[in-house]
Amino acid sequence: MDLFSLSWTALRTAVADVPDEDFVRPSGCAGWLVRDLVCHLIIDAQDVLITLVTPAATEPTHDAVTYWDVAETPPTGDDPLDALIVRLAAAYEEPRLLKFHLDDLGSAAGRAAELADPGLRVSTQDKVLTAGDYFSAYVLEWTLHHLDLIAHLPGAVEPPAEGLARSREMLEKIAGAAFPASFSDQDALRVGTGRRAPTDAEQAELGELAAKLPLVIG
Structure with a gap:
């Protein structure tokens, strides 16, 4: 829970610090500008809120690692939801409106997470897992998107070291192998996910790990 809050707060703070003119720079997500990524984070915040009020009566079917699906090919931007996010982001017109909406929903998602029982079983995407595992899975989401946010923003604040280390650990479990020790956590995450x-x-x-990469997770 602490790492979820740390990573999410750091990401929202990083967005708030992005100058308006940089919202039209490319992000680390192929085909998305910074403004598109921020719009995606608003959807993420909504997902957190929806998941936390969708309790499940059955036993967990997934944990923080198996929560992630691995696709065979990287996204092309043709997915209807990806295309919708680009249109939504453009509709905001002014970066301050995106920042305001993310701060509003993001703060609510953060508070809801702090109030949630980690043992609560929740349902999302036809998966059942504990809230604690859901929060742990989202550390990887926040960390990867923090890297995406700053990919073309020199001097921007990097994700927390604790979140990077935990995200690398989860990615290695997904891969079933460790990245070389010479790889920094950022390099392992960027190379490992095809960024x-x-x-x-x-x-x-x-x-041999190279044959398994990239791990296109979602």
Whole structure:
């Protein structure tokens, strides 16, 4: 829970600090500008609120790691929801409106998470898991999107080190193998999820793990 709050607060603070003119810069998500990513974070905040008021009566079917589905191909931007987010982001017109909506919904999602019982069983995307595992899974979501936010914003504040380390740990469990020790947590996350291609030296170090990458999670 603490790591969820730390990562989510850091991400929302980073968005608040982005100058208006940088909202039309590319983000680390292929095909999305910074404004599109921020709009996606608003949807994420809504999802957190919806999930926390959708209790489940059955036993958990997933945990923080198995919550993530791994796709065979990276997103192209043709998915209807991805396209909708781009249109929604453009409709805001002014960055301050996106910032306001994220702060409003994001703060509510953060408070709801702090009040939730970690043992509560919740349902989302036809999966049942404890709220604690759901929060843990979202540390990876917040951390990856924090990296996406600052991908083309030199000097921007990076995600918390604790969130990076936990996210790397989860990605390694999803992969079923550890990244080389020479990889920083950021490099492991960016290369591991296909946000950037490995260098020739990194490719050699990855060894058999390279065949499993990228891990397109969602």
